[in-house]
Amino acid sequence: MTASPSADAAALEDFRTVQQWRQSFARFWRGGEPEPAAFEALARFVAVNEVTPDEIIDSVLRSKESGDLMLRTRARRKWMDLIQEFEDTEQSRDAANGVRSFMIHNGVAMNPPILR
Amino acid sequence: MEFLNVIGSRRSIRYFQQGRAVEREKIQTILEGARLASRAVNVPWAKAIVAYRDRLTQDEIDSLKTPFASVEFDLAPVYILWYHDMDARRVAIESSAYPSVASGTLQDIGALGPPHGWSHKYVQEVVLPEVLMPGLSAGPQRGGNADAAVAMTQGLLCAVEEGLGACLAPFNEAGAAEVFGVPDTWEPVQAMLVGYSAESPQAGGQRPRADWDKTFFLGHVDKPYPRDPAVTESMKEQGLIQEPSPIPWRSDEVRALSRGFRLPGGEPVEETA
Amino acid sequence: MEFKQVVGLRRSIRFWSPWQPIEPEKLQAVLEAIHQSPRVLEVDFLRVAVLHRDQMSEEDLQAMKTPTTTTQIELCPTYIFIYADLDALSEATDGKNLDEMLEAGALNRSHGWSSEFIRDTIVPQFYQEVLDDTDTVAMRFRTPDGMREGPAYSRQLLALGRTQIGIAQGVGLLAGVDQGLGVQLSGVGADVPKRIMGIPDSWITSSPMLIGYAAEGVEAGGQRPREPLEQDFHDGRYGAPFESDPDVVKRLTEDGMFQRPAPVPWRRDELRRLARMFGLPE
Ligand SMILES: Cc1cc2nc3c(=O)[nH]c(=O)nc-3n(C[C@H](O)[C@H](O)[C@H](O)COP(=O)(O)O)c2cc1C
Numbered sequence: 001m002t003a004s005p006s007a008d009a010a011a012l013e014d015f016r017t018v019q020q021w022r023q024s025f026a027r028f029w030r031g032g033e034p035e036p037a038a039f040e041a042l043a044r045f046v047a048v049n050e051v052t053p054d055e056i057i058d059s060v061l062r063s064k065e066s067g068d069l070m071l072r073t074r075a076r077r078k079w080m081d082l083i084q085e086f087e088d089t090e091q092s093r094d095a096a097n098g099v100r101s102f103m104i105h106n107g108v109a110m111n112p113p114i115l116r
Numbered sequence: 117m118e119f120l121n122v123i124g125s126r127r128s129i130r131y132f133q134q135g136r137a138v139e140r141e142k143i144q145t146i147l148e149g150a151r152l153a154s155r156a157v158n159v160p161w162a163k164a165i166v167a168y169r170d171r172l173t174q175d176e177i178d179s180l181k182t183p184f185a186s187v188e189f190d191l192a193p194v195y196i197l198w199y200h201d202m203d204a205r206r207v208a209i210e211s212s213a214y215p216s217v218a219s220g221t222l223q224d225i226g227a228l229g230p231p232h233g234w235s236h237k238y239v240q241e242v243v244l245p246e247v248l249m250p251g252l253s254a255g256p257q258r259g260g261n262a263d264a265a266v267a268m269t270q271g272l273l274c275a276v277e278e279g280l281g282a283c284l285a286p287f288n289e290a291g292a293a294e295v296f297g298v299p300d301t302w303e304p305v306q307a308m309l310v311g312y313s314a315e316s317p318q319a320g321g322q323r324p325r326a327d328w329d330k331t332f333f334l335g336h337v338d339k340p341y342p343r344d345p346a347v348t349e350s351m352k353e354q355g356l357i358q359e360p361s362p363i364p365w366r367s368d369e370v371r372a373l374s375r376g377f378r379l380p381g382g383e384p385v386e387e388t389a
Numbered sequence: 390m391e392f393k394q395v396v397g398l399r400r401s402i403r404f405w406s407p408w409q410p411i412e413p414e415k416l417q418a419v420l421e422a423i424h425q426s427p428r429v430l431e432v433d434f435l436r437v438a439v440l441h442r443d444q445m446s447e448e449d450l451q452a453m454k455t456p457t458t459t460t461q462i463e464l465c466p467t468y469i470f471i472y473a474d475l476d477a478l479s480e481a482t483d484g485k486n487l488d489e490m491l492e493a494g495a496l497n498r499s500h501g502w503s504s505e506f507i508r509d510t511i512v513p514q515f516y517q518e519v520l521d522d523t524d525t526v527a528m529r530f531r532t533p534d535g536m537r538e539g540p541a542y543s544r545q546l547l548a549l550g551r552t553q554i555g556i557a558q559g560v561g562l563l564a565g566v567d568q569g570l571g572v573q574l575s576g577v578g579a580d581v582p583k584r585i586m587g588i589p590d591s592w593i594t595s596s597p598m599l600i601g602y603a604a605e606g607v608e609a610g611g612q613r614p615r616e617p618l619e620q621d622f623h624d625g626r627y628g629a630p631f632e633s634d635p636d637v638v639k640r641l642t643e644d645g646m647f648q649r650p651a652p653v654p655w656r657r658d659e660l661r662r663l664a665r666m667f668g669l670p671e
Pocket residue numbers: 126127128129130184185283284285286306322323425426427428429430431490495496552556
């Protein structure tokens with residue numbers, strides 16, 4: 001696994017969507033929190049893509065009033081592809097699944113291809 | 117009873133023993149079986165009213181009949197009238213009255229979760245607005261509901277397994293609404309007429325079915341599903357496929373039944389010298 | 390398997406072993422059971438089409454996913470689509486199926502049935518009325534160029550068709566469990582199977598039955614909850630709840646129809662390990 005030098009998992013803590021991730025994760029899994037490696041993966045992912053966690057989620061769920069499903073579908077697709085790219089670059093399904101877990105607990109479904 | 121044998125031994129029963137009541141526990145078993153059926157978003161689309169013939173007047177009984185089924189209502193001691201609750205989805209969403217997807221139950225119990233992309237926020241942000249709510253503002257819509265029939269079918273099979281005879285049949289909607297006070301948000305599915313069968317277990321043999329080749333397909337509608345005769349043979353051994361109707365003595369049985377019930381068709385056959 | 394065990398053990402399975410195909414004899418056994426399900430008003434509505442995942446392109450598999458059916462599509466090796474051909478009712482107006490029932494000794498003179506009754510009463514007063522009912526709904530189909538309108542059918546006819554679909558689904562699900570398979574009904578994009586299999590516009594459908602070997606334990610986390618019996622069923626008239634007798638519940642529990650409720654204590658562990666096995670997120 002290639003750790004990006006700019007990754008700073010601790011800096012993510014203040015983001016609303018990261019807190020949501022923690023809460024929802026603990027609710028579903030009956031306690032606990034995502035692995036430290038998952039936070040680090042998210043930190044690298046946002047760094048590579050030059051966005052904040054909140055910006056990622058807002059870009060997918062923002063159009064609630066307009067109900068613009070197409071836009072949201074397209075935005076989700078974009079992030080799915082970027083996460084897949086991230087998986088390929090890092091050569092780590094676990095790292096990518098850390099990011100996917102963040103997306104899922106924020107209400108954005110992710111379905112990576114099955115490892116057979 | 118073995119599952120395949122239940123399916124294979126089921127017949128639509130149209131003659132019921134008189135004077136023999138159906139035990140309440142057997143009726144509850146039918147209802148419990150129906151309630152355990154699979155149902156979209158875990159909402160109880162299937163509703164039912166259990167009616168007892170002997171507590172109804174003849175006029176009330178007659179008001180339930182249709183051209184398709186009339187004498188059956190006179191002969192069966194119990195009717196379970198199955199409905200599709202057209203309002204169930206709204207109730208599930210607005211009052212969380214059921215352990216449905218809308219109330220988050222399926223995630224709480226770990227039936228669905230993050231491995232499938234689901235979270236509580238996903239239910240709120242996507243499943244509710246995009247799957248559960250669309251069309252709700254149009255109010256209750258007729259047109260049937262397969263899930264209500266899935267439940268009814270599980271109930272029907274439970275009746276067979278409990279040793280009861282049963283037949284599905286349409287019933288008069290307006291008559292039933294009047295007699296039982298059914299809400300207009302319930303759309304009829306079918307009546308299940310239940311009692312102890314007065315027919316032999318074969319009830320004349322297994323009834324005709326549509327051609328296999330016109331019913332089952334593999335990958336394309338031009339390609340009938342290949343039916344392996346060896347498997348069909350094994351289905352016979354396991355009691356799923358039984359002797360086809362009419363078995364040779366069926367007409368005698370029907371005549372005797374008709375005579376017993378004082379129904380037309382019970383007259384002795386004229387001997388032709 | 391004992392019938393009540395089958396009913397009790399049925400769960401909506403959502404993890405399958407994607408590498409394990411179903412033996413042809415088991416799949417046929419499920420179809421044979423469906424073939425014996427009750428037939429709605431002697432109309433041959435029923436159509437069943439089997440599609441194997443591995444015969445589909447990656448693109449089609451992805452297109453079949455919906456918000457509520459996701460990973461299942463890839464995990465499950467086989468889908469059984471159950472349809473009702475609504476044109477079957479006009480075909481039944483020749484009365485031939487009903488004639489067959491007279492010959493079978495199933496419909497008898499004692500109950501008013503005769504060839505004349507079929508032609509003078511049933512066909513015109515029942516079949517034809519359903520066909521002629523003007524309260525109709527037009528079918529709509531998704532195509533690559535947007536939505537396309539198809540034929541319109543009366544709501545009564547739709548209801549009969551959907552009843553037949555549900556009857557076959559009910560039998561099919563249980564038959565799958567009886568064969569030791571994991572089953573689930575799950576909503577998919579119906580336009581994909583329609584295109585691939587050449588499904589005519591007159592065939593309506595519901596959610597297909599996903600079927601294969603379950604990768605979750607047979608309990609799949611325990612029996613899923615239901616509302617109290619009294620909420621669904623009425624005794625004698627609407628508004629009088631059908632009270633559940635605890636002795637019956639006890640007996641049905643002994644017989645295996647009621648099983649340990651979800652979630653069993655280790656369910657989270659099971660899910661986590663399934664997720665890791667297939668490379669799915671937590
Ligand atoms: C929805 C439905 C409605 C039915 N309505 C009637 C009916 O009105 N009168 C009747 O005699 N049989 C009725 N039947 C029973 C069918 O005639 C029967 O299922 C079919 O002939 C196959 O026979 P079997 O059920 O004995 O296998 C109905 C069946 C279904 C599924």
